[in-house]
Structure formats: C-alpha cells, structure tokens
Amino acid sequence: MAGGRQKGYLWLALVLCGVLSLLALSGPASAQLLGGNNDDASQDGTQGGLFGPLVNLFSPKPMNAAPPAPDATPYTVTFDVKGSDSALADRVKAASNLERLSDRPPSGAAGLVRRALADRRDINAALYSAGYYGGIIRIRLAGSPPDAPDIFERVEAARARGPVPVQVDVQAGDQFHFGRVNLVDARTRRPLTDAPSLAQLRLIPGEPALATSIVRAEGIIVDHWRAAAHPFARIVDKEVVADHVKKTVDVTFLVSPGPVATFGRFTVTGADFLTPGFIEERIDIAPGTPYSPQTLDRLRRRLLEYEAIASVRIREADRLDSDGSLPITIEVSPRKPRYVGFSATYSSTDGSALNAYWGHRNLFGGGETLRLDAQASWFGEKSEAVPSADPFGYKFAATFVKPGIYTARNDLVAEAAILREVTNAYVREAATLLVGVRHRFSDDLKLQVSLDLEQSQVEDSTDTRDYGIIGVPFELTYDNTDSRLDPSRGWRVSATVEPFAYLGDAGAGPTLFNGSVSTYHAFDENKRFILAGRLAAGSIIGAGLYDVPPQRRFYVGGGGSLRGYDYQSASPRNEDGIIIGGRSFFEASLEARVRVTDTIGIVPFVDMGSAFASEWPDFDGMKYSAGVGLRYYTSIGPLRVDLAFPLNPGPDDGDFGVYVSLGQAF
Structure with a gap:
C-alpha cells in the first residue's frame, strides 16, 4: 500500500505541475484549450480567467498592481x-x-x-x-x-x-431602534390590506433600526405584491423619521400595488438558430393564467437547460392589454455550437483519469446535442482479483440527446460506449448501449425509461466469463436545488428500478433497486454556511450473489461513496480476502460547507457506508470516516480537494485518502 500511495502522490504532483505549466502559457493554443483568450493576461503579467488566482500565487508581481499616481501624496x-x-x-x-x-x-x-x-x-x-x-x-x-x-x-x-x-x-452616539412601521397606499395613504407582516419585513419595533433592513424591506414589499399578480407594484416613496429624543426610527412605505394581471401573448425573438416554434412549444403558460414572476423564472431556467441557448431575457410590457393581460417578450441568444475541452480527476484510493471531449450543442437545429468523450484511466495499483492485469483503462463514449421527440416534454437520450475498466474486484472489457425516453412532469420531476444493453467479458478472481445483459431501467428524479455544482438549498432525490430480462446464466427475474436523497440548507443569506446531507441505498433481489455479474454488484469505498477507504474496499470479500461485491449497500454523508472568503471554503465531513452480501442491508461491519476539504470557488463551480481518514479501518485499509475534482462531493 505504501508504494502505491507514493506513486499516487507522484502522479498528483505531475498532474498539478502540468496544469500550472499549461496555465502559465500565453500562446493562442493554450488560451483556446482553456476556453479563454490572451486578453486574460493583464499588463503587469498576472493571469486572469478561471485559474488566474492560482497561477498568480507563483507570480513575482501582485495581482492587478496599479502604477503609482502622479504627484503622489503619502x-x-x-x-x-x-x-x-x-x-x-x-x-x-x-x-x-x-x-x-x-x-x-x-x-x-x-x-x-x-x-x-x-x-x-x-x-x-x-x-x-x-x-x-x-x-x-x-x-x-x-x-x-x-x-x-x-x-x-x-x-x-x-x-x-x-x-x-x-x-x-x-x-457614534446611541443606537436607534424601530418605532412605528406602516405600509400605506401611495394614493389614499390608507393602510394596505394583505400586506407582508413586520416579521416578514424584519422591521420589528424595538429591534435595532438598521438602514440595510429598511432597504431590504423595499424589495420584500415589491416582491410580495408581484407574487400576488401585481406586475407593476412599486415603492413610490418612503418616510424615515429619526426621533433623537426617543432614539427611535419611524418608517412609512408609500406603496402602489398596481393592477392585478394575467399572462397575455408571448413573443419570441432571436430564436432563428432553432427550428421554428421550438421556444413557443416550451412555453406551457396558458393565456389567462394569473401573473407570477416565479412562473417566468421557472420558464427561463427551463429554457436555459438546453445547451444551444446561451441566454434568456424575459421582458414584461410596460402596460396591460385591454383585457387586463400582460404581454411578455422572450429574447434568446445562441451559444457557440461546437466546443472542445478536457478534464482530470485524481484520487489516492480510486485511481486517476484524463478525459478529452468534443461536442455540438445544436446538431440539426432542433437543440440536439452530441458529445464524444475519450478517457484514459490508471488504477494506480494491482487489481486484487486480477494481479496480472494492466492497470490502464479506457472509455470511448458518444452521447446524443434529441429534445421533443413526441411532445416538448419528451426527450430521446442515447449513450454508446466501448470501455476497459480495472478495479480491485474485476477487469471488464465491454460495449454498452443505453437508449431511453425522458419525460418531464414538471420543472423538478422527471422519469426516464430506457433499454440497457451490455456485451462484456469480465475477469475476476475465479474465471473469465462473457455476459450479455438486457435491462429496462426506470429512473425517477426530483431536483429543486438552486445549483447543479454547488447547491445551497433544496432536495435531490433519485430512484432506479431495473428488471433484467437476462442476467448472466441466471435467466430472467433479478431486479435492481437503487435510490439516493440529498438535501442542502444555507443558514445565512450570503450562503457562507451550508449544511449538506446524503443517504443512498440499493438492493438486488431474485438472484444469488454469484449469479449477479461482478460489474452489476454493489461496491462501497472511495471518493464517490466512502472517502478515506480504498476503492470498493468496504464491500464483501471471499474466503481469500478478495473483494467480490454485494447485493445491497447503504451510504450516508454529512458536510458543513463554510466559506472563509468569496473564493475559499473549508468543508469538514463524515461518511459511513458498506456493501453487504445479503439482499437487504444488514448494517453488519459498517465503515466510518471523517475528514476536511478545501474548496476554491470559480464561476463554473467549486474546485474540490478532500482529505479523509478512516475511523475504524481494517488490516487491509489505508491511512487516508486524497480526492481532487470539480464540483461538490454530492
């Protein structure tokens, strides 16, 4: 294990040195590869862009150093x-x-x-x-x-x-506190009914009269009436009177709620890069629906999920039509259709991988996407099951998505791959195909039904076998979080049921169940302290352990499940101590994501989990780990470095694990 760890650290050092060297280049090739241009380098020699602050750590000049002013006055x-x-x-x-x-x-x-x-x-x-x-x-x-x-x-x-x-x-003098707080109609100066409460406005009499609270309350008031179908709600004026004898501040908001409105006609501009009617078909807001800014925001976010669309701007008309409806204009703009890029991941327990990809965001003009990936991986150590196996793996994959095959709510999803996978439990060479239809019930809830095909040759500790597998997975997902890579609120739930028509030599019958739930909660408005939790479990029923192909069994351990333990190590083993996987598993994680600055954060965490030979988790032999992570927040998501330690290691477990990737752990 020690020798493998040393090789892992050498690999990490080489990757980081290569990345930093590449970032330091100023030629056109490096700029295009990183998705930027030479304008990112400032005149003082410092680097801008996504990784600029990291590169500038090694620069002798301070970032954005300004020349001294003429005739300076110290x-x-x-x-x-x-x-x-x-x-x-x-x-x-x-x-x-x-x-x-x-x-x-x-x-x-x-x-x-x-x-x-x-x-x-x-x-x-x-x-x-x-x-x-x-x-x-x-x-x-x-x-x-x-x-x-x-x-x-x-x-x-x-x-x-x-x-x-x-x-x-x-x-400074004495601190003032709120006295009377009133919301009145700007025209009649009468108190408004159905107004937000003072608790909602955070303007409680007797509390410190912070000016920031008054300003924030203005936005809350306007949002309150806009959410109640008043698109033209505004604060006409406010009267803030400080009583220097009583040390109180009285606040009166003069509000004009404006008329109640419904949604009227929608007009789309700038969508000539898409097939006619593409945007209109996805506007599922019927005329006469009560106006709601939340509804418009959901529409905007849904349209931005299509990779061909770079921006969506929704403009509300400045007056209502004669029928009381509000006309809406949707302005869209295209992204560059083609892109290339690369990514890298490192783990001292899971192995490392380099991936290069090419993609097209609007292949036939209907928002179709095609992405081609070429990945090379290195397991890092000898496979326990197949010690003579070459540790290098590969994967060539093509992913295609066709939006709106039946209706705007149905998408065709297809992925084909040729791969070689090296793990401690098996070595697999395979060709796979997944073809399915994804149906959107709402912005948060989706169901995908697919045909899962695999033809593979798998070598483990016992023998080498060929597998032809046909499955029909049903995958239900719910996601109402506010960010894919760095969520601060909401829930993510996924559940998969996959019956197998054929499963090795076991015939028809076995069924896989797999599910996970994650939740996120920010404790402050600036999202500097976020508590995140995750639970996951799965089971395969209807077949014995050795009747399930090794690649379809459950494994726990490594950066994607139980940090601090070697890849797959928290899984059942045979009488020779070789990992064989299980028919069920359970995992749980808890993280406290704390931002120290706008770009740097620390994340203490605890993980637990194990795979089991039984059909259902029996929680015997659970493994636990704890650690701390470093986050560097970028415009596209956090760069993650985690250091984890096993809390109850076995004789074959390592001392710690290191993980480097883009995005949060879950």
Whole structure:
C-alpha cells in the first residue's frame, strides 16, 4: 500500500505541475484549450480567467498592481471611534477609502481632499447601516477639515515634512431602534390590506433600526405584491423619521400595488438558430393564467437547460392589454455550437483519469446535442482479483440527446460506449448501449425509461466469463436545488428500478433497486454556511450473489461513496480476502460547507457506508470516516480537494485518502 500511495502522490504532483505549466502559457493554443483568450493576461503579467488566482500565487508581481499616481501624496491615517463596540469600529474602517487605499497615495492635495470628503458620506452610511443616526464625524487633514478655505496649502506644507497626518474621529452616539412601521397606499395613504407582516419585513419595533433592513424591506414589499399578480407594484416613496429624543426610527412605505394581471401573448425573438416554434412549444403558460414572476423564472431556467441557448431575457410590457393581460417578450441568444475541452480527476484510493471531449450543442437545429468523450484511466495499483492485469483503462463514449421527440416534454437520450475498466474486484472489457425516453412532469420531476444493453467479458478472481445483459431501467428524479455544482438549498432525490430480462446464466427475474436523497440548507443569506446531507441505498433481489455479474454488484469505498477507504474496499470479500461485491449497500454523508472568503471554503465531513452480501442491508461491519476539504470557488463551480481518514479501518485499509475534482462531493 505504501508504494502505491507514493506513486499516487507522484502522479498528483505531475498532474498539478502540468496544469500550472499549461496555465502559465500565453500562446493562442493554450488560451483556446482553456476556453479563454490572451486578453486574460493583464499588463503587469498576472493571469486572469478561471485559474488566474492560482497561477498568480507563483507570480513575482501582485495581482492587478496599479502604477503609482502622479504627484503622489503619502499620508498616515488614525481612527478614534467612540461610543461603540469593536465591530462598529471595524465597519467604519471598512467603509473608509482613506483606510482601504492608504497604500495607494492619491494624486496631489486635491486627491487627498476628495478622498476625505467622500469618507464623510461613506462612514455616515456605515453608521446608518448599523442603526446609529446621531453620529458625529470629524476628519482632519494636517489638523484642518477638508473643506477649510486654505486646505490645499496646509496639505502641501505638511507633505513637505513627510506623510500628511490624517485623523478620523467618529462619535457614534446611541443606537436607534424601530418605532412605528406602516405600509400605506401611495394614493389614499390608507393602510394596505394583505400586506407582508413586520416579521416578514424584519422591521420589528424595538429591534435595532438598521438602514440595510429598511432597504431590504423595499424589495420584500415589491416582491410580495408581484407574487400576488401585481406586475407593476412599486415603492413610490418612503418616510424615515429619526426621533433623537426617543432614539427611535419611524418608517412609512408609500406603496402602489398596481393592477392585478394575467399572462397575455408571448413573443419570441432571436430564436432563428432553432427550428421554428421550438421556444413557443416550451412555453406551457396558458393565456389567462394569473401573473407570477416565479412562473417566468421557472420558464427561463427551463429554457436555459438546453445547451444551444446561451441566454434568456424575459421582458414584461410596460402596460396591460385591454383585457387586463400582460404581454411578455422572450429574447434568446445562441451559444457557440461546437466546443472542445478536457478534464482530470485524481484520487489516492480510486485511481486517476484524463478525459478529452468534443461536442455540438445544436446538431440539426432542433437543440440536439452530441458529445464524444475519450478517457484514459490508471488504477494506480494491482487489481486484487486480477494481479496480472494492466492497470490502464479506457472509455470511448458518444452521447446524443434529441429534445421533443413526441411532445416538448419528451426527450430521446442515447449513450454508446466501448470501455476497459480495472478495479480491485474485476477487469471488464465491454460495449454498452443505453437508449431511453425522458419525460418531464414538471420543472423538478422527471422519469426516464430506457433499454440497457451490455456485451462484456469480465475477469475476476475465479474465471473469465462473457455476459450479455438486457435491462429496462426506470429512473425517477426530483431536483429543486438552486445549483447543479454547488447547491445551497433544496432536495435531490433519485430512484432506479431495473428488471433484467437476462442476467448472466441466471435467466430472467433479478431486479435492481437503487435510490439516493440529498438535501442542502444555507443558514445565512450570503450562503457562507451550508449544511449538506446524503443517504443512498440499493438492493438486488431474485438472484444469488454469484449469479449477479461482478460489474452489476454493489461496491462501497472511495471518493464517490466512502472517502478515506480504498476503492470498493468496504464491500464483501471471499474466503481469500478478495473483494467480490454485494447485493445491497447503504451510504450516508454529512458536510458543513463554510466559506472563509468569496473564493475559499473549508468543508469538514463524515461518511459511513458498506456493501453487504445479503439482499437487504444488514448494517453488519459498517465503515466510518471523517475528514476536511478545501474548496476554491470559480464561476463554473467549486474546485474540490478532500482529505479523509478512516475511523475504524481494517488490516487491509489505508491511512487516508486524497480526492481532487470539480464540483461538490454530492
């Protein structure tokens, strides 16, 4: 095991060095390969784009370093914030350009004066945002206020003696709290019925009167009435009155809900790259349906699922038709039809893989997609079942999707592959074909019924056998999460039932059941702390263990199931200790996804799971692991590095596992 781990680390080092070297290239070939262009390199030699921050770690120049200003005026700034806690002092400093840009001196005395005058406004806004409406701000440049008649002469004189001293004194005063909060009709000034509650607005009398809460409440009010079929709802004005005696803030929102509306005619523009009527057929909003921004958002997200479409803009008319309906215009734009790319994955327990692909997003003009993949993999160690097997594998695959074969809700899905797969339990060479129809019941719920064909030769610890397998999988999926690669809310549920017409020499009868459920919950508005959980289980009934082909059995262990353990290692073994797989399995994972900065996050996690020889999980011999992950968040998803340790390892288990890939673990 130790020798295999050392080879794994060497492989990881070679991959990372190769990627960083490729990213550092500036020629057209490297730019096209990475999906960017040479404009990503800034004039100071730093790299932009997806991996720019990573490359710049090795650059001698700071990222986006600006040249010094002409006639620079150095200065030193000190703060004295009274009548508040350290958190407010930090907020004041964060709002100050004098503090934030102190290492970039402004141009001349005028530049320093402008910076100081702007700080009055910005620091005052910071005080308001924290509920301090009686603050006093005094800024001195070389001992004088920035609006003094002779301020330029004083700054120049001070500069001749060294950095200009700047003093910022802030007396925050008392924190104000909300008093009366009213929502009234802008025309009649009468209280509005069916208005959102103060709890929904987060404007509770007696709570700190944060200015940010008032601004946020405006959006909540407008969204409330728009969701109630009032497309032209708006805040006409607001009256914010601070009582400096009572230390309270009274807020009155003057709201114009506007008329109730229904959906009217839909007009599509920019869709000439698709077959006529493609977009119109997918607008399943009947005329007369009550207006709803959520309905429009679901339509927009559904259209964006088609790879041929780059953007969808929905424009609402500025007035209703005579029948009270609202005309809608949908503007779409195409993506580039062809694309190429590559990807790589690394695991010290699962092996590694490199994949190159080519694709077409609109093959015949009807949104058809075709993708060709060529993958080379390396298992990393000798297979336990077939020690003499070459550790290298391959897979050549073609995937085709044809939208709307019967109706707009039905898609044809086909995937063909030729592959060689090396694992600890078996070595397989196979040709596979999956052809099915996917039906969309709703934006979240889909059902796919397929024909699953496989012709393969599989070698394990006992012998080499040929298998012809015919299955009919039924796969039901539900997904209402807000992101594919980095969800922060919602549920993902999948369930598969696949009866086999033929299964090796066992004849007809065995059926596979497989299901998983994941859920995600963000505890804050900025989605900096997310709790994610996953459960998965499966069973094969109607056949003995050795009647099930090795590649169709269940295995647990590795980056896709139980991190920290070797690939497939948490699975049943024969009397010689060789992995043979099971007829059932159970897995569970829990992650706390914490963003430390906008681009860096840490993820402590725990996993558990095992495969079982019995038809149903008996939870005997469950394995557990724990670890921590590092996330680098990019525009297309998080780059994941996980380090996991087994908690109850057996004599054949390793000490830890390392996993590198794009996207969250689940």
